[in-house]
Amino acid sequence: MIQFTLWDIVSHLLIGMGWTVGLSFAAFILGSTAGMVMLFARISPNPLLRQLAKIYIEFFQGTPLLMQLFLLFFGLALMGIDISALATALIGLTLFTSAYLAEIWRGCVESLPFGQWEASASLAMNRWQQMRYVIIPQAVRISLPPTVGFSVQVVKGTAVTSIIGFMEITKTGTMIANATFKPMLVYGLVAIGYFLICFPLSAFARRVERRSYATYMR
Amino acid sequence: MQLICVDELHKSFGDLEVLKGVSFSVKEGEVVAIIGRSGSGKSTLLRVLNGLESFGDGIVNIDGKRVSGLKADLIPLRLKVGMVFQQFNLFPHLTAGENVMLAPKVVKKESREHVTELAMEMLERVGLADKFNAYPDQLSGGQQQRVAIARALAMRPKVLLCDEITSALDPELVDEVLEVVQRLAADGMTLIMVTHEMRFAREVGDTLIFMHQGKVHEMGAPEELFTRPQTPELASFVKSVL
Numbered sequence: 001m002i003q004f005t006l007w008d009i010v011s012h013l014l015i016g017m018g019w020t021v022g023l024s025f026a027a028f029i030l031g032s033t034a035g036m037v038m039l040f041a042r043i044s045p046n047p048l049l050r051q052l053a054k055i056y057i058e059f060f061q062g063t064p065l066l067m068q069l070f071l072l073f074f075g076l077a078l079m080g081i082d083i084s085a086l087a088t089a090l091i092g093l094t095l096f097t098s099a100y101l102a103e104i105w106r107g108c109v110e111s112l113p114f115g116q117w118e119a120s121a122s123l124a125m126n127r128w129q130q131m132r133y134v135i136i137p138q139a140v141r142i143s144l145p146p147t148v149g150f151s152v153q154v155v156k157g158t159a160v161t162s163i164i165g166f167m168e169i170t171k172t173g174t175m176i177a178n179a180t181f182k183p184m185l186v187y188g189l190v191a192i193g194y195f196l197i198c199f200p201l202s203a204f205a206r207r208v209e210r211r212s213y214a215t216y217m218r
Numbered sequence: 219m220q221l222i223c224v225d226e227l228h229k230s231f232g233d234l235e236v237l238k239g240v241s242f243s244v245k246e247g248e249v250v251a252i253i254g255r256s257g258s259g260k261s262t263l264l265r266v267l268n269g270l271e272s273f274g275d276g277i278v279n280i281d282g283k284r285v286s287g288l289k290a291d292l293i294p295l296r297l298k299v300g301m302v303f304q305q306f307n308l309f310p311h312l313t314a315g316e317n318v319m320l321a322p323k324v325v326k327k328e329s330r331e332h333v334t335e336l337a338m339e340m341l342e343r344v345g346l347a348d349k350f351n352a353y354p355d356q357l358s359g360g361q362q363q364r365v366a367i368a369r370a371l372a373m374r375p376k377v378l379l380c381d382e383i384t385s386a387l388d389p390e391l392v393d394e395v396l397e398v399v400q401r402l403a404a405d406g407m408t409l410i411m412v413t414h415e416m417r418f419a420r421e422v423g424d425t426l427i428f429m430h431q432g433k434v435h436e437m438g439a440p441e442e443l444f445t446r447p448q449t450p451e452l453a454s455f456v457k458s459v460l
């Protein structure tokens with residue numbers, strides 16, 4: 001039997017943590033992009049588009065992330081598509097993130113006074129110009145705190161991908177715990193790892209929240 | 219020449235008929251004041267002229283073009299018809315200057331230098347050249363409304379619609395806005411103003427329209443209507459507001 005020193009444990013966990021950060025970051029970036037597309041569909045004047053976006057969002061908000069990953073993982077395998085745990089995790093988290101962000105952002109867009117739409121329309125702006133120059137810049141400001149806040153959920157969501165075998169920090173921790181019989185130590189370290197990622201994010205979210213109160217109307 | 223021709227205009231919200239056959243016309247350079255009780259359809263009428271509301275039966279002609287209700291015709295219509303709202307509706311994330319520049323820049327694709335000059339000129343016209351870099355929340359209500367007027371003027375509309383543009387203002391701020399409108403009128407701008415300022419309607423308006431229950435109830439020279447109302451409805455309205 002191999003002997004694990006504390007440093008062995010920590011260094012393996014650090015590698016897993018790197019994957020957690022990388023996966024979170026990639027899922028957040030891709031999810032934001034897809035989320036922007038979903039937002040436009042969700043508030044489109046076209047009722048069919050709106051309905052499709054609504055179903056998409058409700059599916060991802062209404063089912064556990066774990067279920068979504070299973071469906072993706074086994075569904076793709078059934079279709080004969082061979083895909084790595086990383087790719088599955090990334091696709092799953094991206095879809096999950098896009099649905100939540102689209103809904104968060106929709107709330108921000110709809111919280112703007114209707115007069116902003118009317119004033120820009122009366123100036124002969126088309127819908128795209130209204131969004132681009134009037135609505136989105138204001139919505140972005142109010143969406144910053146909840147968006148940063150949601151990024152914490154994405155980080156925690158990556159833990160679920162351990163189930164399909166992706167070697168992020170939780171999966172790494174599980175394997176080390178099984179090998180060393182020191183679950184409390186290992187999972188304690190894993191928890192600290194998550195905290196180190198999430199705490200700065202939530203602190204940042206609180207700061208932008210305070211700041212956006214200060215410049216509330218601008 | 220007739221700039222605006224409205225004939226038997228009808229408009230309903232669901233089962234509620236709000237405009238019940240409105241007809242009137244407006245000449246170039248004419249200043250029309252619209253008065254009437256709350257709920258008589260004044261705002262709805264203005265919003266139809268600007269394409270913010272669709273309408274049912276009737277014909278609306280603006281600058282020789284029939285308003286169709288087709289989406290593709292909305293932009294050309296709004297290029298001719300500017301609007302100022304009761305609640306100002308300035309864009310809070312932009313400075314006064316940027317508020318004025320935005321539409322000429324992105325809609326008309328005018329050059330940066332040109333729109334900067336244009337915005338300066340328009341803000342000067344409303345007496346706010348020194349507020350070019352101020353944000354709306356740094357301006358008083360009266361100043362915000364004047365920026366909103368400058369913003370609409372920067373699109374060089376053929377007619378400017380004003381929907382109770384002084385109703386949200388503190389009393390001491392009303393006059394500075396009315397003075398701006400009065401200057402516009404003197405410069406020959408075609409104006410349609412829904413207003414509660416009777417003195418203004420009487421002195422600045424060329425034509426007065428009294429709306430009552432979704433119809434043009436009386437229309438004519440303001441002085442004439444105020445001194446010799448032909449219907450008991452206008453008579454009692456005039457009495458209630460004077």
Ligand SMILES: Nc1ncnc2c1ncn2[C@@H]1O[C@H](COP(=O)(O)OP(=O)(O)O)[C@@H](O)[C@H]1O
Nearest residue numbers: 231234236254255256257258259260261262263
């Ligand atoms: N979007 C709307 N939906 C339903 N009813 C409306 C709407 N807008 C206005 N109305 C109704 O139409 C009538 C006329 O309103 P409006 O044109 O705002 O009158 P005014 O400006 O003369 O006070 C009112 O009874 C009002 O409740």
Ligand SMILES: [Mg+2]
Nearest residue numbers: 260261262382
């Ligand atoms: Mg009104």
